[in-house]
Amino acid sequence: MTDTNSAADHQLRVGKIRNGTVIDHVTGGQALTVLAILGIDGSSGEEISVGMNVPSDRIGRKDIVKVEGRELSQEEVDVLSLIAPDATINIVREYDVAEKHRVERPSAVVGVLSCPNANCITTENEPVDSRFAVLGDGVRCTYCGTLIREEFADHIEVE
């Protein structure tokens, strides 16, 4: 950890990674939600660094998440768009940024959010994943039609 206040050094606070993924420009305070959406809780031994509410020229305050040893798939990245629309994804190989992606809104998110409608068939003990169509201003349960327009993090399925 460095104790300098210079903006350039904020990136360094959470250290460089050798191989893996850096999720940058996450909306301030949403880093843990990002990890939850990705199903990353460190239990399988991944090395994870999180910076929260660090200054950003682009979005004021941002969070940054670095996951060593894991390259996120495009599907995983797309789901992040629900809560971190400005996020950028850097895939790092041997300390260099090998690929850079912006998140894009997917057409559906499957198995990520649980339906807030307690009377929805997906909340029963049935062999189906939750499935939400992504709309312009929210998501909608494919089975019962319930809309979620905000507070997505409250509906993330916890494994």
Add this chain to the structure above:
Amino acid sequence: MRHDHVLTAKQFSRGDIEAVLDRAADFDGPTGDTRHTDSVLGLLFFEPSTRTKMSFETAIKRLGGDTIDMGSVDSSSVTKGESLADTVRVIEGYADALVLRHPKQGAAKMASEFVDVPVINAGDGAGHHPTQTLLDLYTIRENAALDDLTIGIMGDLKYGRTVHSLAQALTNFETTQHFVSPESLALPPEVRYDLDEAGASVEEHTDLEPVLPDLDVLYVTRIQRERFPDENEYRAVASEYGIDRAMLDEAKADLSIMHPLPRVDEIDPAIDDTPHAAYFEQAHNGVPVRMALLDSLL
């Protein structure tokens, strides 16, 4: 219409609706048809609904086919904890189409993902009831018209699946829909969303009086006691969202009053003998309309 499954009224185009209603008119009479003598309809009613079930039974029998069902829910494997997904995969082996009534929203949609035979949604919780909508539309077309129609839909709009399906189907026609309910039972946001997306002409009200004189059709639904924690509150609301004979002085002479039945107190029995009453005719239309639908699916 050729859809593998009938899940929501949203899937119906104007052409689909007109095709079923036209065909229903051919079945609407004493002459039956025996073109489906080899067809077996599986009736999966996880929630009691004698009328809808009997209507489907009559329809398939008048087409020459037969039914199988699971008996009462209490004695079925449901109480033993078998999943719906497993149940439909078993019954699929016995039947050419499945009719499903289930207390959970989205049940028919899910079931349709596990089987290759057509699944017909006969009511899924507070969700949809598309075959009721087809007979509602048939009745409206007989009594008024589906275009240039001003319809009032009153009662429990939040949990009323017949309302949700009807409102969506009516977006295919030139129709103004006036929704009348207590605020606590107003249309759910997802139904309103669909109506807005479809560009429907929709107004919401808490009082019938100002819109009654404009209506060609008044569709009344029952407000259920269990939606209210308090008996007095229920009584106050229920008595406010009904119609009696005196109120009809303010209505058009050719107003048709509809109700998916059973009614409790929402419609004054004194209306039954007037030309306004269309609800028993509406119930009878269930058979020819379901015959038409089954004929197109089997």
